[in-house]
Amino acid sequence: MPRTSWSTKIDWNTGGGLAAILLWSTTFAVARSLSERIGPLTAGACVYLLGGVLHLLWLTRRGTPVRQVLSLSRRYVWGCGFLFVFYTVVMYLAIGSAADRRQVLEIGLINYLWPTATILLSLVVLNKRANLLLVPGTVLALAGEFLAITQGEQVSWSSFWGHLQSNPAAYACALAGALSWALYSTLTRRWSQPAGGGAVALFLPATGLALLILRLFSPESSVWSERAVGEAVVLAVGTVLGYGLWDLAMRKGNLLFLAACSYFTPLLSTFVSCVYLQVTPGWRLWIGCLALVGGSFLTWLSLSDRPLKSGGGRRSDAA
Numbered sequence: 206m207p208r209t210s211w212s213t214k215i216d217w218n219t220g221g222g223l224a225a226i227l228l229w230s231t232t233f234a235v236a237r238s239l240s241e242r243i244g245p246l247t248a249g250a251c252v253y254l255l256g257g258v259l260h261l262l263w264l265t266r267r268g269t270p271v272r273q274v275l276s277l278s279r280r281y282v283w284g285c286g287f288l289f290v291f292y293t294v295v296m297y298l299a300i301g302s303a304a305d306r307r308q309v310l311e312i313g314l315i316n317y318l319w320p321t322a323t324i325l326l327s328l329v330v331l332n333k334r335a336n337l338l339l340v341p342g343t344v345l346a347l348a349g350e351f352l353a354i355t356q357g358e359q360v361s362w363s364s365f366w367g368h369l370q371s372n373p374a375a376y377a378c379a380l381a382g383a384l385s386w387a388l389y390s391t392l393t394r395r396w397s398q399p400a401g402g403g404a405v406a407l408f409l410p411a412t413g414l415a416l417l418i419l420r421l422f423s424p425e426s427s428v429w430s431e432r433a434v435g436e437a438v439v440l441a442v443g444t445v446l447g448y449g450l451w452d453l454a455m456r457k458g459n460l461l462f463l464a465a466c467s468y469f470t471p472l473l474s475t476f477v478s479c480v481y482l483q484v485t486p487g488w489r490l491w492i493g494c495l496a497l498v499g500g501s502f503l504t505w506l507s508l509s510d511r512p513l514k515s516g517g518g519r520r521s522d523a524a
Contacts (some may be wrong), residue, residue, distance in 0.1 A: 245301025
């Protein structure tokens with residue numbers, strides 16, 4: 206995106222983008238609370254099936270025919286669709302398998318490595334260029350994760366590794382989710398057509414079905430209550446509104462301002478999770494969170510909009 210103006214005039218479209226950031230910041234907290242009641246796979250299936258239905262209704266209301274979505278690039282629909290589904294599945298598994306609510310905060314911060322990973326992948330997939338800020342930005346983001354995961358313990362490689370080994374499945378799922386979403390973000394830019402729209406209307410129900418199938422083969426106890434129903438509805442509506450408002454903001458809002466604001470999502474998400482889940486994190490987690498935000502922001506600043514020159518006629522997908 207062109208970096209030509211730091212004007213922060215907030216119009217309705219830009220305000221919608223900020224609202225999407227706020228909505229996404231509640232995901233980890235509400236998803237953990239819901240998963241504790243009905244199980245992570247059940248929670249994800251309910252949220253994404255309901256969200257898929259709501260999104261299709263929203264497209265119908267806008268007059269967007271489903272056949273327009275089906276006519277998109279097959280590489281985009283199948284490749285990015287798989288990554289979308291995979292990301293959601295592993296993140297719900299990570300959230301649900303976290304040992305306690307405190308560990309959910311760490312899982313959330315691992316997920317937010319995806320902006321830095323996206324920048325790194327864009328150098329290869331989108332043929333982008335970056336300056337020297339990329340190195341300290343990446344190191345700072347990784348240092349933030351190191352501090353967050355060793356909170357409450359002695360800061361050392363042994364404590365870091367021991368903490369990971371206490372629940373390797375949850376941390377592995379979170380990392381796989383971060384990397385898959387980074388790949389989804391770069392391949393979406395490469396394979397999709399900007400004027401053709403996206404296929405989220407297909408990805409949402411497909412994700413719900415995948416989670417439902419996994420749920421059928423998994424012994425998961427579910428205890429429904431008014432709060433569980435409310436949280437499922439809130440997550441589903443928030444998912445649809447988030448994607449819809451963000452799509453509108455990306456097309457008509459202040460892109461530079463929103464991109465900068467989006468890098469503060471880890472801090473906002475951690476704060477919301479602490480309040481909603483009633484968790485008191487250690488000071489290292491907050492410092493780690495700030496380091497992650499700063500590192501992600503530096504990697505974003507390092508990226509150049511100009512693609513590398515290729516002598517072999519390689520296609521440039523830089524926008």
